[in-house]
Amino acid sequence: xxxxxxxxxxxxxxxxxxxxxxxxxxxxxxxxxxxxxxxxxxxxxxxxxxxxxxxxxxxxxxxxxxxxxxxxxxxxxxxxxxxxxxxxxxxxxxxxxxxxxxxxxxxxxxxxxxxxxxx
Numbered sequence: 001x002x003x004x005x006x007x008x009x010x011x012x013x014x015x016x017x018x019x020x021x022x023x024x025x026x027x028x029x030x031x032x033x034x035x036x037x038x039x040x041x042x043x044x045x046x047x048x049x050x051x052x053x054x055x056x057x058x059x060x061x062x063x064x065x066x067x068x069x070x071x072x073x074x075x076x077x078x079x080x081x082x083x084x085x086x087x088x089x090x091x092x093x094x095x096x097x098x099x100x101x102x103x104x105x106x107x108x109x110x111x112x113x114x115x116x117x118x119x
Contacts, residue, residue, distance in 0.1 A: 004036075005036050005042070005093070005096075006036065006099075007030065007031065007032055007033050007036075007105070007109075008028060008029065008099050008100045008101050008105045009028070009029045009096060009098075009099055010026055010027070010028055010029075010072055010073060010074070010096070010097040010098045010099060011026070011027060011028075011093045011094075011095065011096050012024050012027075012093070012094045012096075012097060013025070013044065013086075013088050013092050013093050014088075014092060014094075015027055015088070017046075018084075024094055025046055025047065026046075026047040026078075027045060027046045027047055027086060028044060028045045028047065028105075028108060029042055029043075030044065030045050030085070030112050031043045036090070037090075038090060039089070039090055039091060040089070041087055041088065041089055041090070042087070042088055042089070043085055043086070043087055044087075044088060045080050045081060045084065045085055045086075045108060046080075046081050046084040046085075046086060047062065047074075047078050047079065047081070048078060048079055048081050048084075049076050049077065049078045051077050051079050055079065058081060058082045058083040058111055059079040059080065059081055059082070060080045060082065060104060060108050060111065061077075061078075061079050062074055062078050062079060062080060062104065063100075063104070064076055064077055064078060069098065071098055071099055071101075072098040072099065072100060073097035073098030074097070074098065080100075080108050082108055082111035082112050082115060083111075083115055085112065085115070
């Protein structure tokens with residue numbers, strides 16, 4: 001992997017949906033930096049472009065621009081789904097798209113921390 005991974009990085013990886021269907025999706029790394037190792041596992045929060053109004057409590061809107069946001073790389077309205085946590089290996093990452101930081105990342109990490117543990 002060309003650049004080191006870190007918390008808040010937007011990556012493309014095969015992530016399963018609620019029906020178990022895996023496809024390449026954008027997702028945000030929520031694993032703390034100190035736990036990220038090459039060849040290790042990561043926790044990701046999936047990103048969806050199906051954004052409803054009002055926004056569900058476990059969603060956080062992300063910066064985007066039609067030509068691709070300069071920091072996130074996102075090119076359509078989308079949101080982090082903090083209740084949709086995926087676990088992958090770092091080797092499963094297909095591409096690095098951008099970065100979420102600051103207040104938006106804090107909001108995402110706070111919502112992830114408040115989610116009940118998965119079975």
